[in-house]
Amino acid sequence: MAEGMNFHVLTLFPEMIMQGVTTSITGRAMEQGTISVEAVNIRDFTKNKHRKVDDYTYGGGAGMLMQAQPVYDAYASVAEKIPSDRKKRVIYVTPQGTPFCQAMAEDLAKNDELIFLCGHYEGIDERVLEEVVTDYVSIGDYVLTGGELAAMVMIDAISRLVPGVLNNEESAETESFHGNLLEYPQYSRPKVWHDKEVPEVLLSGNTKNIRKWRLEQSIVRTKERRPDLYAKYEELQSCLEVLKKNKLNNIDMIELIQRGRAILIGRRGGSILLKDANSGVLFHYADDPKSGEELLQLYSEQRTAVVQQYGSQGRTQEVYLILHQQEMVSHAKEILGVEEIMSCYQKVYTRKESLPITGLYRLDGQPADSGLFIRKLGQAEENAVLSIYTGVDGASYVKKCLDHGNMYGAFFGDELAGIMGIHEDGSLGMLQVKPSFQGRKVAKALETYLINLVISWGWIPYGQVEEDNEISWRLQESLGLYTSKDKIYWMR
Numbered sequence: 001m002a003e004g005m006n007f008h009v010l011t012l013f014p015e016m017i018m019q020g021v022t023t024s025i026t027g028r029a030m031e032q033g034t035i036s037v038e039a040v041n042i043r044d045f046t047k048n049k050h051r052k053v054d055d056y057t058y059g060g061g062a063g064m065l066m067q068a069q070p071v072y073d074a075y076a077s078v079a080e081k082i083p084s085d086r087k088k089r090v091i092y093v094t095p096q097g098t099p100f101c102q103a104m105a106e107d108l109a110k111n112d113e114l115i116f117l118c119g120h121y122e123g124i125d126e127r128v129l130e131e132v133v134t135d136y137v138s139i140g141d142y143v144l145t146g147g148e149l150a151a152m153v154m155i156d157a158i159s160r161l162v163p164g165v166l167n168n169e170e171s172a173e174t175e176s177f178h179g180n181l182l183e184y185p186q187y188s189r190p191k192v193w194h195d196k197e198v199p200e201v202l203l204s205g206n207t208k209n210i211r212k213w214r215l216e217q218s219i220v221r222t223k224e225r226r227p228d229l230y231a232k233y234e235e236l237q238s239c240l241e242v243l244k245k246n247k248l249n250n251i252d253m254i255e256l257i258q259r260g261r262a263i264l265i266g267r268r269g270g271s272i273l274l275k276d277a278n279s280g281v282l283f284h285y286a287d288d289p290k291s292g293e294e295l296l297q298l299y300s301e302q303r304t305a306v307v308q309q310y311g312s313q314g315r316t317q318e319v320y321l322i323l324h325q326q327e328m329v330s331h332a333k334e335i336l337g338v339e340e341i342m343s344c345y346q347k348v349y350t351r352k353e354s355l356p357i358t359g360l361y362r363l364d365g366q367p368a369d370s371g372l373f374i375r376k377l378g379q380a381e382e383n384a385v386l387s388i389y390t391g392v393d394g395a396s397y398v399k400k401c402l403d404h405g406n407m408y409g410a411f412f413g414d415e416l417a418g419i420m421g422i423h424e425d426g427s428l429g430m431l432q433v434k435p436s437f438q439g440r441k442v443a444k445a446l447e448t449y450l451i452n453l454v455i456s457w458g459w460i461p462y463g464q465v466e467e468d469n470e471i472s473w474r475l476q477e478s479l480g481l482y483t484s485k486d487k488i489y490w491m492r
Contacts, residue, residue: 005109005162007037007155008078010071011118011148012053014039020152025166026159034164037155038078042066045073054121063122071117072128078115079132086112090134091154093118093147097136100154103263104137106277108154109161116154118147163403179260180233182222184214211458236262239272243285248484249324251348251462253283255426259459266298273299279424282321284328292328296335321491322425329489338491342466346484347476349461354452355479360445361410370412370440374449377407377419384416385409388432401430408450410442420446428454428463431472443475451479464488 009017017039022030029035043051047069054064075090082088089111098104108114117124117133139150159165187198201213223230236257243250243257253274256262265273270287273295282299286292321338323329332338349355360368367373377385379402386395401407407421407430417440418433428450433442454461465472467487476483 004033004164005035005111005159006082006113007035007158008113008115009037009039009118009148009151009155010042010074010078010115011039011146011151012042012120013118013146013148014041016148017152020148021155026156029159029162029165032164035159035162040074040078042070042074045077046070057122061122065122066119066124068125068128071124072132075115075117075128075132082113088113088115090115090117090132091151092124092129092133092136093139093150093154094123094136095138095141095143097138100137100139100150100157102157103277105154105157106161107280108135109158110280114155114158116147116151118151120146163405179257179262180222180229180236181215181218181260182226182229184217184221232264235264235267239264239267239274242270242272242287246485248346248348248482249486249488250285251346251460251484252322252425252427252464252488253285253324255460255462256283259426261426265302266295268292268294271295276425280319281425282319283324284321284332285324286328289325289327289331292325293331293335296328296332300335318492320425323489323491324486326487326489329491332491336491340489341492342490343487344464344466344490345487347463347465347481348484349451349455349479349481351480352455354455355448357448357452360441360448367412368445372410372412372417372440372442372445374408374410374445376405377402377409378405379403381407381409381416385419388416388419388434389430390432391430393430398430400424408446410437410446412437418442418446420450422450422454426459428461444479447475447479 007021011017017037021027021037026035026037030037043053046053046067053070054066057063057065079088087110089108091108091114093116117129137150137154139153144150187202191198191203199213201209204210219230219233222233239262240254240257243254247254253262253272256274256276261277263275263277265275265282267273268291271291271294272283272285274283275281276283284292284295286295321332321336323332329340333340357363359370361372361374362368365373365375379399382399382402385398385402385407389398398407401421401424406423407419409416410418410433416434417437419430420428420432420443421430423429428447431443431446433446451461463476463481465476
């Protein structure tokens with residue numbers, strides 16, 4: 001099996017699956033080894049000499065039911081090949097399941113192995129479903145002949161979120177449903193077609209105005225076509241108004257919403273609990289202790305309900321929680337059983353103008369006068385990065401950042417002198433410089449590069465620094481970053 005995302009489909013019609021996924025984007029990704037798709041024929045595991053996999057239902061009724069034994073043995077043949085350290089989910093596609101959506105696709109894309117179980121006839125014996133399934137998912141309120149088409153729909157949507165599948169790295173971030181908004185209208189040549197002209201703003205070259213126009217169009221289109229999504233968007237905009245009253249302290253939550261990654265878990269008055277759709281990190285802001293406690297209790301109840309419904313199979317993982325008020329630390333420990341792992345201040349670059357790069361690096365990617373140049377790092381540089389990085393996140397986290405294209409390196413010739421990246425939660429960090437290259441403005445060049453890059457995306461650059469990290473404090477201040485008045489608290 002491949003090291004990337006592996007899809008396994010348990011089906012009575014393997015040819016249907018393979019014919020559907022081996023074309024277009026998924027087909028290209030399979031050829032490149034970014035994903036793999038395996039179709040397992042359930043009939044191969046029946047003990048019936050006629051390869052029969054169904055039987056009449058107990059209690060009577062119309063139609064036949066797929067039996068437990070061949071389904072379980074087909075599942076076991078896949079499960080036994082999956083290493084224990086690979087994150088796995090087993091999805092039964094059924095009209096009775098939770099509706100599939102973009103947020104679910106993003107959640108499922110965080111796994112290593114996805115096993116899809118496709119039913120036929122009147123379904124599958126309940127006993128085997130109880131034993132192996134972690135997720136019951138529907139693609140809509142209608143009935144299909146079998147689960148194969150639904151499985152292919154989900155494989156396509158999930159594959160697009162796997163690093164390396166899409167050529168354009170921004171595509172998955174900007175298309176329909178991003179941040180509860182539908183995609184804005186798009187135009188190509190010719191400039192005039194059937195007497196209809198391309199909007200003038202798109203021809204202006206003014207990036208700021210184009211971004212503003214696209215947002216306005218997305219809002220209008222969502223309000224008209226998907227009022228349900230627009231209601232979620234408005235709700236998050238209301239949260240923004242609360243959070244912006246203390247912008248420096250709440251910059252992580254503000255940017256989470258602005259970047260279209262926020263899922264609102266709950267709100268009690270001015271207290272807000274968000275979840276990052278990408279990383280799963282929870283962000284908690286308490287306007288007052290009582291409502292802050294209520295939100296922690298709400299999440300605890302939601303988490304318990306999920307375990308009761310699906311069991312813990314495929315769902316046990318570390319969850320990080322960021323608290324924005326010190327008085328909530330003890331409550332979080334008591335209600336959620338979390339531990340504090342660090343406290344830090346937010347460092348925010350508030351200006352819209354890019355930082356000067358003279359003497360640091362060049363925009364064309366060529367070496368500066370000092371010989372330094374900066375570029376994105378890939379999987380091939382994993383060993384070189386790990387030889388520099390001494391942070392607490394560990395090798396697996398660094399590898400994940402490399403896989404997602406979130407690490408950048410400063411080079412002198414072929415030698416990697418320093419690294420920096422964008423954390424899963426959206427903050428800048430992981431800045432490290434080889435001792436032999438310290439004192440040569442490598443750290444300043446890297447942070448300037450990342451700040452300017454994030455500004456070009458329309459984001460506000462920010463990072464988080466512990467109180468005793470004096471070297472980092474001096475660097476942030478020299479670059480003009482402002483410091484939050486209060487700390488935030490990382491819990492695990």
